Amino acid sequence: MKYGYYPGCSLHSTAKEYDRSLIAVCDKLNVELVEIEKWVCCGSTAAHNRSKLLATALPMANLAIMQKMGLEEVIVPCPECFSKLKTAQHNVECDRKIKKAVADVIQTQCNDEAKVYHPLKIFSEEPLLSKIPTLVVRDLSKLKVVCYYGCLITRPPEITQFDVCEYPESMDRLLNAAGITTLDWSHKTRCCGASFAISKPDIVVNLSNQIIEDAKSVGADAIAVACPVCHANLDTRQPDMEKIFGIRYNMPILYFTQLIGYSFGISPKDLLLHRHMTEAESVFKINNQPV
């Protein structure tokens, strides 16, 4: 299997562990990722709050490069980028005027044929899903995890076209296939405060606190995430939560790819487990027996 790969800015800096663990897991599953050459930023929240044309042109510029490379499908692990790429495609599909304007701006045809996927989609569906259990070498059945999907993997559904928007199950299915126990909880898709991390951190601390509080109350040992922004907010803000709400959670926040990778026997060092701000490695000591 071969896919184009659009890592996005975060996966090359604050979320390197997501990038590395995703690549390591794909390697085990024989999925080849071809990085889009000279990809550029998708524009993120800032662009769509400034200009619709800019917010559509930046993602479309990346999809145009992909077409030139002969790639039809692209894996986008960052939900912010995923959402922006899908929204841009939706914009040019629904609005001829903007399609023409974008083509002028990027000076090439709009690639509206590209298939943009979040990695959760390909991992949680066949043929890869049934391949997962065959690769498991570490028993993690005693580890209780809640899956946190965040906002943009499933919302709004007419754009993302993936899973059930209010109560998604794809990550649960995937982690279950790797022998990890997942729990039901009510904050699967509640917002963590997202891009207010720097401009309005008080909101992030409050919203992220509610998420970790719920995870703790259902008895989770760790939270699995699929987004670099969610990860940063939940992982780095725990000392602030302690200061404001007086609760020390010590809740490990792990990328779903790190959990799968660990069950596949990939070393903690290669999964960059030591890179989290809230200590996360010791959670695997709950059970760490070979199958």
Place this chain on the structure above:
Amino acid sequence: MTEELIHIEVKSYDLSDAVKAAGGIDVSCCYQCGKCAGGCPVAYEMDLTPTQLIHAVQLGLKDLVFNSKTVWLCASCQTCTTRCPQNVDVAGVLSAVKIVMQCENKKAKIPDVLKFNKRFLENIKLFGRTYELGIVALFKLTTWNLTQDLVMGLKMFKKGKFNILPRFRGSWVVGKIFKRVGKKEKA
């Protein structure tokens, strides 16, 4: 919002048309059910709930909309847009209002949010991809808020979370895109 008479000067300014032009969204379908306000995770910080803001846009109450904190507090989580029974892209309306305000050089009620957006765009215009350390440093300098999150930032730096130096991959392409978008929007 307190109950008082509101004066609507018909045709003095058609805010809903401006929103439609900026974001392509028609607010007239909203029948004020309140579902967007009920689901909004940041509503507790807002002066107008998203439902009230949409109503103000429908009525063309420009000052009320432009002076509210609401648009700048939207986290773009898309809960409102997803749940609206009338298919109004509520989050899209808030984005469109921000675009209209910037075109008209209006002051943001929560200036830090706008400042951060600006630093972000300047950054990708220059480097092609985000250079996170650069955005944070410039944002801190322009808001004079140097000590907030300093300890956490240093810890993250120690963990090697940030790239120390920027790279210029794709900066030429992004620079050109910004230029052409600017030209088209002026025309």
